[in-house]
Every structure is written in C-alpha cells, then in structure tokens.
Amino acid sequence: MIVHGSCRFRFDHSSSGRRGSDGFAFARRIVWVMLLIGFAICSPVISSLAFAEESRERSLELFEKHVRPTLVEHCVRCHGPKKQKGGLRLDIREGWEEGGDSGPAVVAGDPESLLLQVIRYDDLSLEMPPKGKLPDATIAAFEQWVVSGAADPRESSMDSSDLPTSDAVKPPTLEEGREFWAFQPVVQPALPDTGESWAVKDLDRFVFARLQEHGLTPNPDAERIVLLRRLYFDLIGLPPTTEQVDAFLNDPSENAYEDLVDRLLSSQHFGERWGRHWLDVVRFAESSGGGRTLLFPNAWRYRDYVIDSFFQDVPYDQFLRQQIAGDLLPTDDWEQKARNLTATAFLLLGPINYEMQDKDILEMDIVDEQLDTIGKAMMGMTIGCARCHDHKFDPIPAADYYAMAGIFKSTQSVIHSNVSKWNMMDLPLAPSEAENFEEQSTKLARLEGELKSAKQAFAEVGGSLDGSSIQSKSLPADRLDGIVMDDVDAERIGDWVQSTSIGVFVGRHYIHDAEQGRGAKRVIYRPVIDAAGRYRVFVSYTASNNRATNTQVQVRHVDGQESVRVNQRNRPSIDGLLEPIGEFQFEQGPAEIVISNDGASGGVVIADAIVLLPVTDAEETDGQASSLVRSESDASDEAQASKVLRDRLRSEIKELETKIKGLKKRLPKRAAVMATKDAASPKDIHIAIRGQTHQLGDLVPRGMMQVASWDSLPPIPTAESGRRQFAEWISSPQHPLTSRVMANRVWYWLMGRGIVSSVDNFGSMGQSPTHPLLLDHLASKFVERGWSIKALIREIVLSRTYRMTSAATPESVAVDPENQLFWRSDRKRLRAEDIRDSLLFVSGDLDTRYGGSNIRPGTKIEYGYRFTSKRRSVYMPVFRNTLPEIFEVFDFADPNTQAGSRGASAVASQALWMMNHPMMMEQSEKAATRLLGQSLVSDEDRVRHAYMQVVSRPPTERELDVAISLVTSSSDGSTDISSDVAVSRYAMLYRVLFQCLDFRYLN
Secondary structure, X not given: OEEEOOEEEOOOOOOOOOOHHHHHHHHHHHHHHHHHHHHHHHOOOOOHHHHHHHHHHHHHHHHHHHHHHHHHHHHOOXXXXXXXXXXXXXXXXXXXXXXXXXXXXXXXXOOOOHHHXXXXXXXXXXXXXXXXXXXXXXXHHHHHHHHOOOOOOOOOHHHOOOOOOOOOOOOOOXXXXXXXXXHOOOOOOOOOOOOOOOOOOHHHHHHHHHHHHOOOOOOOEOOHHHHHHHHHHHHOOOOOOHHHHHHHHOOXXXXXXXXXHHHHHOOHHHHHHHHHHXXXXXXXXXXXOOOOOOEOOOHHHHHHHHHHHHHHOOOHHHHHHHHHHHHHOOOOOHHHHHHHHHHHHHHHOOOOOOOOOOXXXXXXXXXXXXXXXXXXXXXXXXXXXXXXXXXXXXXXXXXXXXXXXXXXXXXXXXXXXXXXXXXXEXXXXXXXXXHHHHHHHHHHHHHHHHHHHHHHHHHHOOOEEEOOEEEOOOEOHHHEOOEEXXXXXXXXXXXXXXXXXXXXXXXXXXXXXXXXXXXXXXXXXXXXXXXXXXXXXXXXOOOOOOEOOOEEEEEEEOOEEEEEEEOOOOOOOEOOXXXXXXXXXXXXXXXXXXXXXXXXXXXXXXXXXXXXXXXXXXXXXXXXOOXXXXXXXXXXXXXXXXXXXXXXXXXXXXXXXXXXXXXXXXXXXXXXXXXXXXXXXXXXXXXXXXXXXXXXXXXXXXOOOHHHOOOOOOOOOOOOOOHHHHHHHHOOOOOOOHHHXXXXXXXXXXXXXXXXXXXXXXXXXXXXXXXXXXXXXXXXXXXXXXXXXXXXXXXXXXXXXXXXXXXXXXXXXXXXXXXXOOOOOOOEEOXXXXXXXXXXXXXXXXXXXXXXXXXXXXXXXXXXXOOOOOEXXXXXXXXXXXXXXXXXXXXXXXXXXXXXOOOOOOOHHHHXXXXXXXXXXXXXXXXXXXXHOOOOOOHHHHHHHHHHHHHOOOOOHHHHHHHHHHHHOOOXXXXXOOHHHHHHHHHHHHHHHHHOHHHHEEO
C-alpha cells in the first residue's frame, strides 16, 4: 500500500484470481479505480463556501446590472403589483419563486427555467416580451444569473423596482456611506499588546490578539521541507529541484529561510507567477469573445508589461497610473513611454462585441466594461451596478457613475467601421532608430510626392493608371474645343468619390455621389469667359445603367438661372462624351454652372467636365455641333509630343515605385500596441435613464466617486478627458480603498483566503474583514514602503502566521472550523498552471524563455487552435472561447469576467485527466526516461529522486518498498526487465505521484 496524505492506493501483485501479465494488468486497473475514488472524494472541501460566496456575488451583480432593469422596462407593467397576467408577478422575489399558472418561473441553477425559455422564444406560443425579443447579451445575462443562483435581494413590493408608483427602498446616502468601514480613511492602528513571544512580525501580533480573544492557540511552525515547497509554488509557481531541496535542508545558517525568500523574490519566475495573478484580476485574454470573436494579436505586450512590472517591483501606485493614463504621463525616456503606452491596453482587453452597429451603444458598453473592471480590480467596488440606477447597496449614485463614465467616453478606445476595432498606437523607437526612421521617412515622403506629381502629369497628357498597368484612357482637356473646366478644378460640396472605371472621361478622372446624401452634394464650375456672348453649354459623363435618370444641372446666365435635367443612362450625343444642355448669354468674367444630386433618382450622379463653345453664325444655322474633339490629323504633332512625354513619365513612375518599395522594406519597423488616447473633443455626458443609451437625462460634469473623494481633488480641465486626474485619485494614499484592496489580494494569494474573503467586493454586499486592524496595518505599511508589492510579500512570508502547519486540531476546529482567524495555514490546491508547469519541469520539457508572443504565426481565429507549446503556462494563449483542456478542467480563471479569486472544484474529470490525458502519459514517460538516464546507482535512489522531484519529500519506508516492487518486478515475478519495460514502470510511478494529493496540495 502506498500512502499519500489522506489517500491510500494498494498494489497487489499476487496471482490470486489472475496469472501472468493478466494479473499485473488487473492490478493496474484496481490502482486506477482507487485513484479515481481517492482523488474525487478525498480532496478537502476547503473552498466550497468561498466558491458559493463568489457565485452569489456574481449573481447579485448580474441582477442589478441586467435583470432588474430589464424586468422594470419590459415586464412589471403586466407582471407587477397592479396586474399579474397568467398569475405571474415579477416585481418581487417571491413572485418568480412561486410562479404563475404554469408553475415556478425560475428555479435557481436550472438553465431550462420557464422564464429563460420564454425570453429565448423557445416556444412559439409563449414569447416574452411580446413586442420583440430581448438582445442576446441580455438573455445571456439572465441565463448566467439563474445558473449562478438567481440572487434577488428584493424582499417585498416596497423594494420591487424603479417604477414611480412604488415606494422603493432608498440606497445609502453619501453621509451614511462614509460611515461604512471600507470608506473610512486608512490609519495605522496601534500594535496589540499580546504579552507573548510568538510573534516575529508586527502582523503576527494582530493575528495572535484575535486568537487570544477566542481562546485559540496558533499551530507550530511547519517543517523546513514543507515550507520550502510552499514558498517555491507561492513565489515562483514551480517545484524546487532535488538539488535546491538538499541545499536548503543542509544550510545551517540562521538566515537560510530569509535568504531563500530573497532569492525567489529576485527570480524572473516571480514576475511570471505574480503577473498571472494580476492577469486574472483584469480579465486578460487574447481574443474579444463578443459577437464574431476577434484575436488581439498584440495583447501579449500587455501581458509582458505586467510580468516585468512585478519582476521589477514597480510601485503599485505607478502601476495603476500607467494602466489608466499611461499615454498621458510625462516622460523623456522612450522605453518608459513605450511601457506607459503598453499599459493602457488594460482598458481595451475586455469582452466586447465589435460588430455592434449602434456605435453609441457600443461605446457605452466599452465604457461600462472599463468602469466595471476598474471598480472591482482596483477599488473592490461594483461600480457597474450604477449604470441603470443608483446603486442599491453602496453609496454610488447614477450621477457618480456617469461622472466617471464621461472620463472614459472622452477617451478614444475604438475606431469605428462596420466591424469596429480597438485603438492602436505606434510604440516609440530608440533614439538611434528614431533618427534613422525620421531620415528615411523624410526621403520616403519626398519620393511619394515626386510619384504623385509624375502621375498627375501623366494623367494630364492622356495617361491613366489601372492597377499596376499604365493605359491611355482619359481625354486631355486641351483636345476639346471651347472653354473647358474639369471636375478637379471645380468646387465640391459634400463627399464625392473619384473614379476612372467606365469609358472615356475628361482629364484625370470623373466623380460620383455614391448615391448618398441626396440634396447635399454639389459641384460648382466657374469657367472664365474671355468675351461676352452667346455660348452653347455641354456636360461630359460616362453613360451606364446605374446612373441617375434626372441629374440636375443649373446654369446662371445674363437672363437669370435655368435648371436642366439630364438622363445619364443615355449615351451623350457628341463623341459619346458630351451632352448639350442649351445656349445661354454670358457676360465677360467667371460664369457659374452647378451639377447637384438634389432630387436625383435611379442611380449615381456623375460629374466630369463642362464645355462652353461660342455660338457662330454657321452653328446657329446648323443648330448642332457634330464634334467638339479635334481630329487626330489636326493634332498629330501635339499627339506625338504627348506620346513621347507619356513614355518618359511612364518610365519615371516605374522607377519611383521601385525606389519607394525598396525604401519601405529598409524602413525600421515600428511595433504597434493596443493603447488609448484622449478623444479630440472631451465632454461631459448625460445620465442614461435605466441604462438606455438613447434615453438621456441630466448632464453630469466629469468627476470621481464622491464617497471616496476628498476636498483637495483638482478639477478636470475642459480640454482633457480626466483620465490623468482619475489615475492620480485612485492611486493616492488618501484613497480609502486602493491600498486595502491590494493588501488583501496579496494576503489572499499567499494565505489562500483574504482578510476580506470577497476580494473583489468591499461593499455592503461583500464580506466584512475578519481582521480589520490587520488589514489597515498591512495597507498602511504597503503605502509607507513605497507601494512595494515585494516588500509586502516578504513581510507576510517571513511571519509566523504564514509558516504555521496546516494540521487541524479538534479543539481549534470546534471554535473556528473555517480557520477564519488563521490559527493554522490553509491547505492550498495547486492551480492549473502549477500542475502543467510542474509536469513539464519534472520531465525536462519546460521551455523557460521569458516573454514574447506565443500565438502560432498565421493564426486568424481561435476556434480549433492546437495548444502545443511547452512554455510556461502564463505564456499560453488565453482565448475567451477556447482554452487548453487542462485550464478548463482545473478551474482556470474565466477570461470573460473580472475574477480576483478562483474556484477550487473537486470533480471526477480532474482525476480522469490526471490518469488518462495524453499530456500526462507523455510527460510521465519523458520524466522516466530522463530519470533512467541519470547516474543514479540503484532503483532505491531513483525512487527517492522521483519523490523529491514531484512531492518534495522522501518516501516513507512502506512507500519505498511498494514503489521499488512496482518498478522492478515483471509479470512472472522476475526482476530482470528490459529498458523499455523499466521506462514504462517508472512512467507509471510518476503518474501515481502526480495524481496523489501530496502533489496536488501545498501543506
């Protein structure tokens, strides 16, 4: 029997009931069954309550942000206090619990609840709301609300809705809110006088004082070997090597533990481990997730910025300012400017449906997601609940929400198109590269200017560019008799589209109105008349069946103004190019002829050139000119000269294009990054009534959340968005939430549970701190030490509180079964990344390269992506709809939501993955091959080495006996086995060790 923690697995190699190889195969099957049972039922339920707590918080948030506003707007008119169609009432919780004529409307946790079926329009006979289906995002929010527990705080119809007919319960006022513990100023509390010598750090005294109040005694310190493994995973997320274990255990120095802490804090792996914590908090992902999910190809730059910030121990206040307003922070250092720009990707990485066609709603959805993430991640506040109404539980009125929303609405986060895109910025170059870039860019601009001039000259002599080929299509203006004015010389009003795609035209091109903006577009020709007289007026256009049938041409002449309609589908009567519109008397000087799209129909309006031809006696007799284009014989000399010029220009154009192409290849590449910038015209915004973007209420000046503000806050300048001021406010030592929230996060990441267990919610619906004085002590020290995260971590891990054993004593369990007072160390489960990285680390397959993109080149979509990388898990692509299987099985943070804490489920699928997954098989075999290739003398040495690699402890005598029997005995009892069989046996040993609880948990 092998004993690991609380699980026991029996190997029976006797031939009872089975013989030969069948006996061994049967024994192996028994092992797998026992592993499955042990893995599924022996895991401590240390986080079930916290998991349920987080689920309820999420459900309440969904209710306030999505469910309550939708019920008010669409449902309670027919299912409220005055009317209950079908016997259903939805203005109180009891209403949907009891249901109507068809039974309960909602069953918490059931995705097939009747209400969900109705709003999904699953049943054609029962579709609600009857006037139209709710948006998909709203339906999805209802589904998540039900699945996460259908939390509904409404106790009675007095708190039923925002309807003016109801006497709704009022949210707390600002004065009441400031009395709440989380909004009180952070003050360093006096150290408790515990009168004992147990404490080695000040924080220990706060913990010990609380234990004394309840008659509890702290656990003794854990053994060195236990602390070693705990520290390695907590600080760098990797197991210690056997050499590192031996070095620490044999170090006689009094400072051995402290020195180990300092070495781990200075490791680059520290940044990778702790950067991943922050990426959870800020919902990091590399795809948009919403609608047609889009890849964020540059998101890895933000990930690397976070990892490097933790490694470099960037002060936390600076870290926050960079992410909120990095593009606005002054610096002369090009590298710092690049980091600052990269940091603002924090605002752009949310799950957004960029296909949304109502761009006003899209922008407000982006702003709401940004505020929601900032609120939870940095302040522990569910700010987003105030988008639709005053926050029901915390002192955050809707006016405060829109004051802050105005700041981010005045920030350019998105570039609009049919499918909009997030904003991108070029990163600065190093000074040497910047100088070269400027020089080459100037040269490129000069060449492109020369190319443009050559093309214009080419067009003027009858040449035309069609793709990459040069053809003669246009008719030069000087080939026409009379006074000629091309569209390029006319005044344009409105947006006109240039084109050369159909037929012959005059000059460089012709233009059309794209069949848009009817009545708002004009082309005004003002040809100069040399001598007063009567002139025949012609307009040129290319006929086609997509042209307007009644294009308006207005002529201002001596006798007034005349309007003519031209059917541009008909081929022009003169040379297939020009159509006469009449004869008019003009004075000497500028005339005025206007082509407009006013009243046009049937297609696009074309505008090319106009021609004015003096009317002679002969022409008055003939009444019509047969041609206005001079014959080739009359212009042969001119044509020959034009041909020579065209040939020369054609050659020049090709030469310039070749130079430009080569220069662009040599031009230094500028990396681009997701980043924000202030909008061109920052402005305040209106409250959106019930969160509906187009239902505007009062205009609200940009500002901060009042309950966490103070008198000396600077005003927001009119020409700025306010992000810089917002960043300074949130990172100020005076802010009552910022330092508390981060100190609590660090405690949670090290201790397994926060002092405030609802790490993302410090509001009234969150949990109260178990040690409020300890929290303020840590927050004060955090600020006092320059917002150093490493200093805070070091303080905690050097404490007696951190170093206690995880053993449970009956006496202490009876008083504090959930260990809320920290009388022992919580037994923490390895995260998905820890498991994967450990498998690769032990097998020797782990790629430890630092930073850089890790999405396979050429990847366009996330679906079907194959995760084959051997790099650390923090560098694995995180797609919102596609995650590596190990992440999904072992409770990786959902990248679709902000999540400062992770669940810790214990389900059979985890045991099955550990037993059967190809990665487990492959890495166990590689670990076995690597082990057998080392210069270890005996199987006993190899077994001990494997134990130290996987669980960082030596095997017990009984474990050693059974393990040696497993790796040395063949099916017939012989110890003479081949090398292939030896690899197979040791691979099985590694699989057993990886599956045991001593690997999965930190003691």
